[in-house]
Amino acid sequence: MLLPLLMAIAESDVQSLSDAVDAARMRATVERLAAFPTRNTLSPGLTEAAEWVAAEFRRIPGVEVELMKYTLPKGRRVPEDKEVVQVVAVLPGRTSRRILVGGHLDSLNLEVEPVTGRAPGANDDASGVALTLEMARVLATKKWDNTFVFVAFSGEEQGLNGSRALATRAKTEGWALDAVLNNDTVGSSKNKAGQEDRERVRVFSEEYDPTPPSETRPAHNSRELARFIEFNVRGKVKAPTGKPFGVKLVFRRDRFGRGGDHTPFVEAGFDGVRFIEVHEEYTRQHSPDDLPEFMDWEYLAAVARTNLVSMVALGNAAPAPTDVTVVRDQSHHTTIRWKPAPGAQSVVYWRETTSPVWQGSFSVGEANEYVVKGINKDDHVFAVGSVGGIPAIAR
Numbered sequence: 114m115l116l117p118l119l120m121a122i123a124e125s126d127v128q129s130l131s132d133a134v135d136a137a138r139m140r141a142t143v144e145r146l147a148a149f150p151t152r153n154t155l156s157p158g159l160t161e162a163a164e165w166v167a168a169e170f171r172r173i174p175g176v177e178v179e180l181m182k183y184t185l186p187k188g189r190r191v192p193e194d195k196e197v198v199q200v201v202a203v204l205p206g207r208t209s210r211r212i213l214v215g216g217h218l219d220s221l222n223l224e225v226e227p228v229t230g231r232a233p234g235a236n237d238d239a240s241g242v243a244l245t246l247e248m249a250r251v252l253a254t255k256k257w258d259n260t261f262v263f264v265a266f267s268g269e270e271q272g273l274n275g276s277r278a279l280a281t282r283a284k285t286e287g288w289a290l291d292a293v294l295n296n297d298t299v300g301s302s303k304n305k306a307g308q309e310d311r312e313r314v315r316v317f318s319e320e321y322d323p324t325p326p327s328e329t330r331p332a333h334n335s336r337e338l339a340r341f342i343e344f345n346v347r348g349k350v351k352a353p354t355g356k357p358f359g360v361k362l363v364f365r366r367d368r369f370g371r372g373g374d375h376t377p378f379v380e381a382g383f384d385g386v387r388f389i390e391v392h393e394e395y396t397r398q399h400s401p402d403d404l405p406e407f408m409d410w411e412y413l414a415a416v417a418r419t420n421l422v423s424m425v426a427l428g429n430a431a432p433a434p435t436d437v438t439v440v441r442d443q444s445h446h447t448t449i450r451w452k453p454a455p456g457a458q459s460v461v462y463w464r465e466t467t468s469p470v471w472q473g474s475f476s477v478g479e480a481n482e483y484v485v486k487g488i489n490k491d492d493h494v495f496a497v498g499s500v501g502g503i504p505a506i507a508r
Contacts (some may be wrong), residue, residue, distance in 0.1 A: 216241015
């Protein structure tokens, strides 16, 4: 029998936290950020906006706030080296393992002079910063096993510089960073071409590389993070239309010719994905028309709740199991073995080889072996995860 996926906290708690997400509060954040003349990383407006965001984080009980300084290097859209800031806020948990959510604070208008020209950047990406602040406000109302990190990146429009600086720091300092959820342009549900989707958000992720990791190519499991988010959110979030809100998985690092703040973390060996609306309007990116009035606040709230239910699961998850293997016998059933973290409860996942998403799961308690009855190893892919954690593929 297919058993329901166990949650690390009660479903009623997940629902109450989801209900606490406030579209009006996020709208107020976006409108405040869009009111700065510009938040271009080269401008004084970026520092002013970062100080405002940091002050908002400081109003949340238990959250530790840092205005992180780094050097924006001379290069594309940067005439000379410049010291800049971004906001890093931490909600400490009982362990040092971390889950990061963020959006980029800086804005860009390619039609004007970068330091003084108007660049409202409402959807790109005050929407992601507003979502990040909202996650901190809601998650800080409970205690968690794992630590949450909330980031308003800068330097994104000049080449992902802020996220690269933080990813380098995370690797140097040995962060146990389980997941990076990057939210960039997540507040509009339609474009001028007449396309509209209020019931899904895209999640981009790149494929696991099975070759042995090296210093220049660390291992990561970003695709399984994306699959976990899609599986975990099913039936837990309602769209503005009243129907279930879901995840459209896109198996690419990012859009053609574009990039996002998850990528430097993936390149450093951490699991990272990008959330972005389904139908972008390109004339409202990097232009004076990126304004709050073109956004869909209830859609933004649904994307926020999708992040939230994923973070709730990850927030109390034990470390992932290791040595997950398929027993290579000839049988109508499939035996999976693994080494769980001490005291961890596990979930076995399965899908057909042609399915992009997990099709089912079995909650198996503190076992280290499970026989999947009637599902053969030749036609299916299996994985095992700690309850609420990212699954590890059985190989």
